[in-house]
Amino acid sequence: MSRSHTHTEPVDHEAGKIGMWLFLFxxxxxxxxxxxVYAVFRSQYTDSFHTAAAxxxxxxxxxxxxxxxVSSMTIAMSLTAVRKRQTTRALILITATLALAxxxxxNKYFEWSYKFHYDLYPGSAVMKNLxxxxxxxYGLYYMMTGLHALHVIIGMVLLxxxxxxxxxxxxxxxxxxxxxxxxxxxxxxxxxxxxxxPLLYLVT
Amino acid sequence: xxxxxxEGYVSYLEYKGKYKGILSWLLSTDxxxxxxxxxxxxxxxxxxxxxxxxxxRIEKLAPGPTIMEAxxxxxxxxxxxxxxxxIIVIPxxxxxxxxxxxxxxxxxRDVAFPRLNLLSWYLYMIGAILGVLSQFAGDGPPDxxxxxYVPYSAQSATNVIYALTAAFxxxxxxxxxGLNFIVTIHRMRAPGMGWFRMPLFPWSLYATxxxxxxxxPIVGITLLMVIAERTLNIGFFDPALGGDPLLFQHLFWIxxxxxxYIMILPAMxxxxxxxxxxxxxxxxxxxxxxxxxxxxxxxxxxxxxxxMFTSGMSYWSRWFFSFLTFIVAIPSAIKVFxxxxxxxxxxxxxxxxxxxxxSFIFLFMIGGFTGxxxxxxxxxxxxHDTDFVVAHFHYIIFGGMGFAFFAGIHYWYxxxxxxxxxxxxxxxxxxxxxxxxxxxxxxxxxxxxQGMPRRYFDYLPQYTMGQVxxxxxxFILIAGLILMVxxxxxxxxxxxxxxxxxxxxxxxxxxxxxxxxxxxxDEIPExxxxxxxxxxxxxx
Numbered sequence: 001m002s003r004s005h006t007h008t009e010p011v012d013h014e015a016g017k018i019g020m021w022l023f024l025f026x027x028x029x030x031x032x033x034x035x036x037v038y039a040v041f042r043s044q045y046t047d048s049f050h051t052a053a054a055x056x057x058x059x060x061x062x063x064x065x066x067x068x069x070v071s072s073m074t075i076a077m078s079l080t081a082v083r084k085r086q087t088t089r090a091l092i093l094i095t096a097t098l099a100l101a102x103x104x105x106x107n108k109y110f111e112w113s114y115k116f117h118y119d120l121y122p123g124s125a126v127m128k129n130l131x132x133x134x135x136x137x138y139g140l141y142y143m144m145t146g147l148h149a150l151h152v153i154i155g156m157v158l159l160x161x162x163x164x165x166x167x168x169x170x171x172x173x174x175x176x177x178x179x180x181x182x183x184x185x186x187x188x189x190x191x192x193x194x195x196x197x198p199l200l201y202l203v204t
Numbered sequence: 205x206x207x208x209x210x211e212g213y214v215s216y217l218e219y220k221g222k223y224k225g226i227l228s229w230l231l232s233t234d235x236x237x238x239x240x241x242x243x244x245x246x247x248x249x250x251x252x253x254x255x256x257x258x259x260x261r262i263e264k265l266a267p268g269p270t271i272m273e274a275x276x277x278x279x280x281x282x283x284x285x286x287x288x289x290x291i292i293v294i295p296x297x298x299x300x301x302x303x304x305x306x307x308x309x310x311x312x313r314d315v316a317f318p319r320l321n322l323l324s325w326y327l328y329m330i331g332a333i334l335g336v337l338s339q340f341a342g343d344g345p346p347d348x349x350x351x352x353y354v355p356y357s358a359q360s361a362t363n364v365i366y367a368l369t370a371a372f373x374x375x376x377x378x379x380x381x382g383l384n385f386i387v388t389i390h391r392m393r394a395p396g397m398g399w400f401r402m403p404l405f406p407w408s409l410y411a412t413x414x415x416x417x418x419x420x421p422i423v424g425i426t427l428l429m430v431i432a433e434r435t436l437n438i439g440f441f442d443p444a445l446g447g448d449p450l451l452f453q454h455l456f457w458i459x460x461x462x463x464x465y466i467m468i469l470p471a472m473x474x475x476x477x478x479x480x481x482x483x484x485x486x487x488x489x490x491x492x493x494x495x496x497x498x499x500x501x502x503x504x505x506x507x508x509x510x511x512m513f514t515s516g517m518s519y520w521s522r523w524f525f526s527f528l529t530f531i532v533a534i535p536s537a538i539k540v541f542x543x544x545x546x547x548x549x550x551x552x553x554x555x556x557x558x559x560x561x562x563s564f565i566f567l568f569m570i571g572g573f574t575g576x577x578x579x580x581x582x583x584x585x586x587x588h589d590t591d592f593v594v595a596h597f598h599y600i601i602f603g604g605m606g607f608a609f610f611a612g613i614h615y616w617y618x619x620x621x622x623x624x625x626x627x628x629x630x631x632x633x634x635x636x637x638x639x640x641x642x643x644x645x646x647x648x649x650x651x652x653x654q655g656m657p658r659r660y661f662d663y664l665p666q667y668t669m670g671q672v673x674x675x676x677x678x679f680i681l682i683a684g685l686i687l688m689v690x691x692x693x694x695x696x697x698x699x700x701x702x703x704x705x706x707x708x709x710x711x712x713x714x715x716x717x718x719x720x721x722x723x724x725x726d727e728i729p730e731x732x733x734x735x736x737x738x739x740x741x742x743x744x
């Protein structure tokens with residue numbers, strides 16, 4: 001009965017995971033709204049979407065896809081490492097995930113600034129003279145990759161906290177819920193990108 | 205057994221945690237204290253929004269400008285709507301009674317994620333304060349109506365972004381509460397409490413929580429798109445850039461219609477608890493009520509198009525949405541049948557909670573039937589955007605959710621605060637409220653059918669009679685509200701000490717002392733039977 005008189009957060013691994021999965025569903029629905037808007041305008045302006053997508057650099061997109069896929073692998077491996085009590089290996093793998101995420105963001109930065117250089121952004125003088133379908137494609141491009149980039153940043157913050165907690169031993173073989181949920185979140189970030197990549201870069 | 209609670213226990217109100225004073229509330233993860241913090245916040249916001257509503261009614265006492273200009277009126281009906289919908293009605297019952305009673309009724313010590321629960325409250329407060337601020341700060345109150353329809357919401361020079369951001373943050377808070385409740389119900393029911401031994405208020409919260417989790421993100425992203433439209437010239441909804449304003453309406457109602465069920469399902473859950481207790485009789489058709497809750501949640505997703513019959517949709521889409529709108533009325537009607545049948549042959553004790561619950565049925569039925577008039581394609585064309593819609597909506601939301609809320613507060617007040625209110629004053633307040641409510645909203649049906657448009661600050665002389673009666677009703681309603689709240693506030697410290705089980709209820713919250721101890725149960729009860737078996741009597 002000693003437990004029942006302290007009002008602490010119950011340590012229920014299963015509950016923590018259900019909660020995280022529900023949260024991931026809400027994230028999917030959030031992006032789902034944008035996918036829906038994409039589908040509507042894609043069917044309305046099929047040709048313009050093809051021409052506009054041809055402007056995007058498929059190489060950079062592919063590189064970023066590979067980077068995110070590898071980072072998903074490293075974070076999954078770190079979970080196995082923690083469960084096998086290999087703390088050092090886990091720390092290296094989480095750091096690698098963070099490095100890959102940073103690489104993704106740097107890539108994104110150059111990609112965006114390249115387009116800004118050519119005045120390809122919503123509301124610019126160049127953009128106003130383009131076809132409606134192209135304007136909407138770029139609107140979707142910035143909104144979707146922007147919201148995704150925001151999720152990458154949130155994921156990086158979360159994984160940094162996880163890294164600290166692994167370091168001080170707060171996350172260990174007996175208590176790894178936060179790492180598992182962090183990894184789940186990171187997989188979601190990866191998964192959404194897997195859909196964004198073909199829709200934005202490969203539709204031509 | 206219930207009257208022999210041991211003396212000397214420490215209630216959650218007196219419990220000394222880590223922090224003292226105000227911090228013992230602001231940093232508490234106790235679901236009961238969080239529920240009360242929501243209650244106090246919502247009462248304050250409710251009076252702000254009700255006052256704005258009263259101002260609108262005063263404006264309409266006579267044709268032409270009476271006490272304000274048209275633009276002020278636009279701002280007032282917008283903020284009245286935003287506060288009432290996003291800050292009071294959507295979170296209301298889940299956040300207050302859900303937080304307080306969900307864990308107790310399923311035999312748990314708290315929700316699954318107590319700290320997340322506190323975070324939801326803070327997000328709620330940030331969103332709520334931002335929403336109220338939008339009325340005063342910057343470039344003047346938003347004037348788009350609570351629906352934020354584009355293209356106007358993308359162009360209006362007022363504080364639309366404040367209101368949009370507020371609604372977004374409130375949505376996030378609502379998602380986290382829903383998520384918390386789903387996990388709590390899945391993981392923390394007392395031993396022996398199978399799904400079909402769970403009381404019906406938790407069941408209604410469960411159905412609601414799924415809508416909160418699955419529908420709210422859609423409005424979240426939609427509001428973000430409008431913000432992007434205003435700040436970044438994105439153009440999804442702007443025809444000049446190739447966008448489509450109708451797309452916004454679809455996205456908005458995909459959430460905002462299910463949101464109506466976020467409002468009404470927990471309200472139905474409350475009256476479902478009240479009817480068995482005050483009839484001393486098991487609920488009629490437990491299974492039917494559970495299934496109809498789930499059916500409302502499920503079918504409610506697919507009726508959003510009925511808000512857009514006149515906006516431009518294909519014939520078959522309109523036919524489809526109209527048909528589904530009629531279908532979704534059936535589960536609600538099943539519940540009404542169940543409540544009435546529960547009372548049939550019971551030993552009815554007409555205390556204030558039951559009074560409010562019965563008037564809930566009456567008002568909800570008027571709201572429901574007029575909803576069908578709006579859901580039929582032919583009549584909708586005539587009634588769309590008239591005061592008829594305003595009256596229908598208020599009968600559902602205020603007459604439905606509002607009166608169920610009042611029923612709930614009168615039902616659970618002794619448990620929450622450990623004091624009794626005055627039954628006599630509660631009954632008088634009910635009479636005033638009920639009369640004022642009908643006087644306020646019923647004339648709007650009539651002038652709506654005659655053609656009075658909604659959201660107009662002026663009207664033709666032929667509508668004067670209806671408008672004036674309605675405004676008189678508003679004053680009576682406000683008087684009733686003040687008397688009701690005064691009764692509850694006054695007896696918070698001065699009322700008679702409440703016994704553990706003043707109404708002879710049989711759900712778990714009545715087995716523990718009033719007010720409950722910090723951890724709810726000394727020992728988690730084991731559930732061996734279905735709920736609502738009135739085998740225990742006063743003499744036990």
